[in-house]
Amino acid sequence: MNIYLLFPSIHNVMAAEDLCTGAAIATDMRPVPREISSDCGMCLACREEDREKIQKLLRQAGFSCPVHLYRAEPGRKFTFLTAIP
Amino acid sequence: MIYLDNAATSFPKPPEVAAACLDYLENIGASPGRSGHRAAAAAGRILYRTRKGLAELFNFPDPGRIIFSENATGALNLALFGLLKKGDRVLTGPLEHNSVMRPLRRLEGTLGLTIDILPTGTESHYDLETLARWTRERNYRLAVFNHVSNVTGTIAPLDKILPLLREHGILSVVDGAQSAGTLAIDLQRLRPDVFCFTGHKGLFGPPGTGGLCLWEGIEPEPLRLGGTGSRSEAELQPEFLPDRHESGTPNTMGLAGLGAGVNFILKIGQEKITAHERGLAAILHRGLAEISGVKVFGPRPADRGLAVVSFTLNDASPAEIGFRLDREFSILTRVGLHCAPRAHRSLGTFPTGTVRLAPGWFNRKEEIEAVLSAIERIAGRGKRK
Ligand SMILES: Cc1ncc(COP(=O)(O)O)c(C=O)c1O
DSSP states (O other), X not given: OOEEEEOSSHHHHHHHHHXXXXXXXXXXXXXXXXXXXXXXXXXXEEOGGGHHHHHHXXXXXXXXXXXXXXXXXXXXXXXXXXXXX | OEEOBTTTSOOSOOHHHHHHHHXXXXXXXXXTTSSSSHHHHHHHXXXXXXXXXHHHHHTOSOXXXXXXXXXXXXXXXXXXXXXXXXXXXXXXXXXXXXXXXXXXXXXXXXXXXXXXXXXEETBTEEOHHHHHXXXXXXXXXXEEEESBOTTTOBBOOHXXXXXXXXXXXXXXEEEOTTXXXXXXXXXXXXXXXXXXXXXXXXXXXXXXXXXXXXXXXXXXXXXXXXXXXXXXXXXXXXXXXXXXXXXXXOOHHHHHHHHHHHHHHHHHOHHHHHXXXXXXXXXXXXXXXXXXXXXXXXXXXXXXXXXXXXXXXXXXXXXXXXXXHHHHHOEEOEEEOTTOHHHHHHHTOXXXXXXXXXXXXXXXXXXXXXXXXXXXXXXXXXXXX
């Protein structure tokens, strides 16, 4: 799983995880990578191929908080992909 | 022992509640939203599920706008201290608890609030004509109303009060300490700006749990600032909910229990619980009416009353009756002013108060019959009217 979704609150992480589980999309809750933020919180990782599905799912569920997506590249580099909404 | 003090705190709790608390202590233990390990995630899921359960029970659209606090008092303090500003005019009801009156009186001193108290009227103690006139003529910023009275079980006519407040752009705060878990609540339909609840009464949670549901766009100033596990790099309090109002390590154990209590209600069905408790209260009302010297306060369950029944017996001191019920009959009640001197003034029972009988889901009909015969014995043997 190389896509990382970052949310403001742990509550949003849990809600997103719940949505994905309900839609049978595998996710993994992980600490926010140090390279992205010095935050001590958690984020959600998913597979590249599920990215579109998850973005759609979050939009449909009316996720109003900002979600930031990153891709993990070799050598613990993270590329910012997009922010939703 | 017959426990009839469910309006103070519910007892017993469904066994799932203690099991959930124990499971947290024995198997999870971690702090939610702090650290990135699996136990912290499991703790975070407990809070998430409890919020989700509450949102389902109250039909509240966004679980993320449910803020946890230590009890209804904490929730009301956040709502009132967080929303009111210098010089505001505030309206409140005739049956308020001290967890509303004391914050208001403090703010009267510090912010120069003007506080108007709605007089008692015919509509379940609410004078709706005066309410209509005052909201039209006076410039209120906020109104705070008790949902169900902890003294009389009176259900406030919120379906009439709240639209009126909304029409005049007045912020509404509802004290749902007694209604949450004892009455079907549809917050999308009622639409109070802030709904405050406690976890340890009708919701069957452990003490030390409660919270508030903040309608979209309602943003009180936080009362407490500190660590939230989120945005740790920033020295400024986060702006997003629920973190903004939840600084400090939360009561995850208690909230696990609260979640189990809420699930218990969802499983049994709120309507069924309400009907059972009201049925018991109806037996109390009928039985007490037959005992000479007894005066019952508040509406019958058929007339907007819930399972809280207050009475006095001639000039006997409520404290003495409560003491005798406990010592001679092992019946546990609450006597006096029930932290609501304002309500007792409205009822004319200040300062001695009443004896309060508050049955719950786990009480049986036979227990209620036993309580009635005990009161009859205290009133003087065989003194049926
Ligand atoms: C009407 C009412 N409001 C507020 C409260 C305060 O609740 P808590 O003690 O859980 O803060 C209570 C109960 O004590 C109550 O009955």
